[in-house]
Amino acid sequence: MEHQSLDRTSMRGDRVTKSILFSSSLVLLLLSAGMIFTLASGAIPAFRQFGIGFIFSSAWDPTPGKENYGSLAFITGTILTSLLALIICIPMAFSASLFISEFYKGTRLASILRSLVDLLAGVPSIVYGFWGFYTLRPLIMKTGLSDQGFGIFTASLILAIMIVPYATSLSSEIISMVSVEMKEAAYSLGATRREVIFNVVIPSAMSGIVASFILALGRALGETMAVTMLIGNANVIPDGLFSPGNTMASVIANQFGEADGLRMSALIAIGLILFAITALVNAIGKIIIKRFA
Amino acid sequence: MENILEDNIRRRALRNRRFKWLVIAGSIVTVTPIFLIVINLIVKGARQINLSFFTETSPDTFQAMTATANGEIIPGGIANGLTGSLIMVLIASALAIPTGLMTGIYLYENKKKRYASFIRSLAEVLQGVPSIILGIIAYIWIVKGLTKGYSALAGSIALSIMMLPIIVRSTEETMSMIPVQIREAAFALGVPYYKMIFRVLIPCSFSGLATGVLLSLSRILGETAPLMLTALGSPVMSLNVAKPSSAVPLLIWDFYNDPNMVNMVWSASLFLMIFVLSLNLLSRSISKKRKYI
Amino acid sequence: MKKLIILLVASLVVVSCNNSGSNKTARNRNVTLSAAGATFPLPFYNLAFKKYAEATGVTVNYGGIGSGGGIKSLRDKVVDFGATDAFLSDEELVTMSEPVVHIPTCIGGVVLAYNLPGITGLKLTPEIIEGIFLGGITKWNDPKIAAVNKDLSLPDLKITVVYRSDGSGTTYIFSDYMTKAGKLWGEKIGTGKSLNWPVGIAAKGNPGVAGTISQSAGTIGYIGYEFAVAQKIPAAAVANSSGSFIEPNLQSLSAAASIDIPADTRVMLTNSSNPQAYPITSFTWIILYKEQAYGNHSQANAEATVRAVKWLTESDAQSIATSVNYAPLPQKAVEQASKVLSVVTFNGTPILR
Numbered sequence: 044m045e046h047q048s049l050d051r052t053s054m055r056g057d058r059v060t061k062s063i064l065f066s067s068s069l070v071l072l073l074l075s076a077g078m079i080f081t082l083a084s085g086a087i088p089a090f091r092q093f094g095i096g097f098i099f100s101s102a103w104d105p106t107p108g109k110e111n112y113g114s115l116a117f118i119t120g121t122i123l124t125s126l127l128a129l130i131i132c133i134p135m136a137f138s139a140s141l142f143i144s145e146f147y148k149g150t151r152l153a154s155i156l157r158s159l160v161d162l163l164a165g166v167p168s169i170v171y172g173f174w175g176f177y178t179l180r181p182l183i184m185k186t187g188l189s190d191q192g193f194g195i196f197t198a199s200l201i202l203a204i205m206i207v208p209y210a211t212s213l214s215s216e217i218i219s220m221v222s223v224e225m226k227e228a229a230y231s232l233g234a235t236r237r238e239v240i241f242n243v244v245i246p247s248a249m250s251g252i253v254a255s256f257i258l259a260l261g262r263a264l265g266e267t268m269a270v271t272m273l274i275g276n277a278n279v280i281p282d283g284l285f286s287p288g289n290t291m292a293s294v295i296a297n298q299f300g301e302a303d304g305l306r307m308s309a310l311i312a313i314g315l316i317l318f319a320i321t322a323l324v325n326a327i328g329k330i331i332i333k334r335f336a
Numbered sequence: 337m338e339n340i341l342e343d344n345i346r347r348r349a350l351r352n353r354r355f356k357w358l359v360i361a362g363s364i365v366t367v368t369p370i371f372l373i374v375i376n377l378i379v380k381g382a383r384q385i386n387l388s389f390f391t392e393t394s395p396d397t398f399q400a401m402t403a404t405a406n407g408e409i410i411p412g413g414i415a416n417g418l419t420g421s422l423i424m425v426l427i428a429s430a431l432a433i434p435t436g437l438m439t440g441i442y443l444y445e446n447k448k449k450r451y452a453s454f455i456r457s458l459a460e461v462l463q464g465v466p467s468i469i470l471g472i473i474a475y476i477w478i479v480k481g482l483t484k485g486y487s488a489l490a491g492s493i494a495l496s497i498m499m500l501p502i503i504v505r506s507t508e509e510t511m512s513m514i515p516v517q518i519r520e521a522a523f524a525l526g527v528p529y530y531k532m533i534f535r536v537l538i539p540c541s542f543s544g545l546a547t548g549v550l551l552s553l554s555r556i557l558g559e560t561a562p563l564m565l566t567a568l569g570s571p572v573m574s575l576n577v578a579k580p581s582s583a584v585p586l587l588i589w590d591f592y593n594d595p596n597m598v599n600m601v602w603s604a605s606l607f608l609m610i611f612v613l614s615l616n617l618l619s620r621s622i623s624k625k626r627k628y629i
Numbered sequence: 630m631k632k633l634i635i636l637l638v639a640s641l642v643v644v645s646c647n648n649s650g651s652n653k654t655a656r657n658r659n660v661t662l663s664a665a666g667a668t669f670p671l672p673f674y675n676l677a678f679k680k681y682a683e684a685t686g687v688t689v690n691y692g693g694i695g696s697g698g699g700i701k702s703l704r705d706k707v708v709d710f711g712a713t714d715a716f717l718s719d720e721e722l723v724t725m726s727e728p729v730v731h732i733p734t735c736i737g738g739v740v741l742a743y744n745l746p747g748i749t750g751l752k753l754t755p756e757i758i759e760g761i762f763l764g765g766i767t768k769w770n771d772p773k774i775a776a777v778n779k780d781l782s783l784p785d786l787k788i789t790v791v792y793r794s795d796g797s798g799t800t801y802i803f804s805d806y807m808t809k810a811g812k813l814w815g816e817k818i819g820t821g822k823s824l825n826w827p828v829g830i831a832a833k834g835n836p837g838v839a840g841t842i843s844q845s846a847g848t849i850g851y852i853g854y855e856f857a858v859a860q861k862i863p864a865a866a867v868a869n870s871s872g873s874f875i876e877p878n879l880q881s882l883s884a885a886a887s888i889d890i891p892a893d894t895r896v897m898l899t900n901s902s903n904p905q906a907y908p909i910t911s912f913t914w915i916i917l918y919k920e921q922a923y924g925n926h927s928q929a930n931a932e933a934t935v936r937a938v939k940w941l942t943e944s945d946a947q948s949i950a951t952s953v954n955y956a957p958l959p960q961k962a963v964e965q966a967s968k969v970l971s972v973v974t975f976n977g978t979p980i981l982r
């Protein structure tokens with residue numbers, strides 16, 4: 044008898060716990076649904092005016108009377124800067140995580156490096172913006188690659204620096220978890236460290252490494268302040284690596300304060316599209332992970 | 337025969353060494369920016385930091401103007417920003433940490449369900465949403481809807497939405513690393529579900545959880561855009577969450593826009609960085625004490 | 630860990646008590662007002678409201694989120710008053726649910742800042758400015774520029790134009806002047822807070838433009854007067870409607886407002902008819918609802934709002950403005966402002982008696 048009632052109580056308690064956990068997941072669901080709903084209602088005027096062509100139009104004319112908006116210029120800018128940032132970030136994050144979790148694993152040096160990389164994550168984005176504007180930009184101007192220093196490349200560079208900690212911290216955790224037995228087996232066969240890394244560590248950690256890069260990419264897609272100070276804010280499709288352009292997050296931040304009516308709706312529509320692109324990038328990342336796992 | 341073998345070994349050893357130096361070089365490149373940024377901040381901002389920096393509210397442009405003209409440091413400090421940031425971060429954490437933890441645990445416990453992977457994708461997408469969009473959402477929901485005015489509460493909610501996905505994902509990933517045996521052992525002993533979570537799951541994954549919380553705090557401490565649309569800013573220290581409030585990044589933005597107060601930008605940014613670094617070190621030392629695995 | 634939290638909370642309490650003495654915030658039953666709007670007058674407003682709080686105990690939380698943000702906030706009724714560098718057009722007034730009044734508080738100037746090593750005292754006419762910004766004039770030693778600057782040896786350097794990437798009242802004021810004073814500007818670029826600029830690079834905010842100009846030689850851009858003064862960037866003298874080259878300073882800025890001002894004070898001071906005026910100037914206004922009893926706007930708040938705004942137009946606040954390089958309102962404007970404020974009511978009764 045006692046045994047049965049204990050079972051029932053504990054089962055009830057467990058059910059309560061389970062439902063509490065479940066309801067907390069609902070928060071995320073309701074939040075996202077609410078956000079999409081609010082954004083969608085704000086974006087409707089723009090889509091009603093320009094139709095689906097809004098996504099593919101590179102126009103951006105705020106002159107009252109002949110307003111014409113399109114998001115293509117910003118979609119291009121966002122994708123270009125984020126991808127370029129990721130490409131620049133990959134060798135840096137790879138080196139740093141291998142340093143921390145393979146070559147100097149467990150040493151003081153490794154934890155110093157890890158703290159330094161974590162520090163990068165702690166720099167507020169507005170500080171990256173200032174530093175980029177006052178320090179990085181003149182540097183780029185000196186190299187002569189771009190005479191004003193603004194542009195896709197500078198923005199991607201600062202983005203790359205910003206997202207390195209996200210990629211590194213997760214990657215190094217995953218790499219350090221690769222089973223020691225497998226590595227030892229490879230070493231016992233006479234492999235060099237480099238060979239072990241390329242043939243054992245990386246393949247087994249691949250899905251985690253890709254996940255960390257997806258995380259970093261997601262961060263790059265949404266970054267606002269640092270990009271807006273360095274990208275030159277030209278509302279056109281950039282015609283070169285060192286030409287100015289604009290990203291979705293940056294144009295929203297720049298113009299939201301003064302926007303109204305149709306332009307506001309266009310900006311919110313851009314926000315919605317950014318939401319969709321982030322979801323797309325994440326989905327692609329998942330597929331890539333599944334292929335490697 | 338032996339020559340070929342020796343050649344082969346020598347070649348592989350050379351590649352091994354070269355790779356190692358490549359990794360070291362890459363790691364140095366990765367951390368160079370942080371040195372540059374920190375040195376820049378210290379050189380430009382250390383002058384302004386003294387005790388009154390923490391106890392006095394922000395200076396006005398006249399004080400700044402006269403001080404710079406006389407070559408003195410600008411009087412005043414960031415006390416209003418400190419209190420505002422502290423209050424908003426506390427509220428945001430109180431909202432986001434429990435919800436994020438529980439959602440992360442839910443996802444970990446229900447990995448196989450389709451609903452769970454849907455929620456997981458939502459969290460990843462939410463993470464890429466630019467902060468300005470969250471600011472717009474919080475403006476519509478809270479500033480217009482709830483408090484009918486700019487308020488610290490609206491700011492806290494925008495910040496908590498930013499923290500949520502990071503905590504959810506890092507909680508789930510960390511818990512996945514706990515050996516299944518520990519969890520099963522707890523159940524085998526008849527531990528009720530909730531106790532298992534609080535006494536087994538959470539302590540075991542504490543270091544990872546702390547990292548996730550820390551990452552989310554670092555993310556929100558430097559955000560300006562969402563706070564401009566929600567907390568607005570205030571010259572005084574206020575404990576009233578239904579009223580506008582200042583925050584350190586808002587002050588940085590104010591200083592940037594004031595022609596006389598650019599020097600304060602560096603000091604406030606330096607302070608933010610030091611604060612985040614201390615949070616980092618704090619969490620690192622806490623996790624060392626609680627290493628159960 | 631617990632000790633840390635107790636320490637934090639304790640220090641919070643101690644510090645806020647310390648400061649409440651000088652700010653009269655904790656102890657007063659008084660009102661806290663919130664306002665939002667233009668970044669141009671932000672330094673002046675912050676300083677003025679700080680002094681106001683010391684004198685009366687009323688705190689004003691002002692957020693520099695942009696003129697458009699100020700208008701939106703007032704429309705959404707989430708602030709007590711807004712601030713804007715461009716007065717509401719008739720169409721915009723229609724979108725506000727109730728009548729809105731404008732009160733000018735000070736005068737700001739937009740200057741053409743430039744970076745030419747070793748050269749100061751540049752003079753520009755509207756035609757030259759138009760040529761530069763439309764891309765017709767591309768070198769500093771262009772004969773058109775040299776013609777009015779015979780005393781300067783202009784270098785053979787490419788002109789780089791810098792404009793604002795974010796929507797801004799400064800852009801509005803500059804483009805409004807150029808539309809009036811230029812020949813092609815109106816149809817090629819037009820007037821507005823965000824425009825399509827044919828040439829040049831964009832920078833964010835006044836500090837962005839000022840910083841870009843300071844860092845690169847050969848640049849020219851438009852920034853607020855107080856920025857040029859504070860960061861010691863040379864600004865050109867511009868030929869005004871009477872043909873004289875006027876340098877921007879507090880007198881020439883205020884002179885632009887010594888003209889007839891309409892009763893609702895909605896007038897652009899650009900291209901002022903006053904022969905001593907610097908031509909690129911504008912009022913900056915505070916906007917608030919004519920009938921203050923709306924939503925949950927309390928009487929105490931309404932009275933505090935009107936009194937605070939009135940104080941801004943009076944001599945104490947105006948001398949504060951001058952001390953930080955904002956041009957004060959001439960007497961006529963102060964009188965108009967006072968008349969406007971006298972019709973602001975609460976439930977039909979004028980607040981100021």
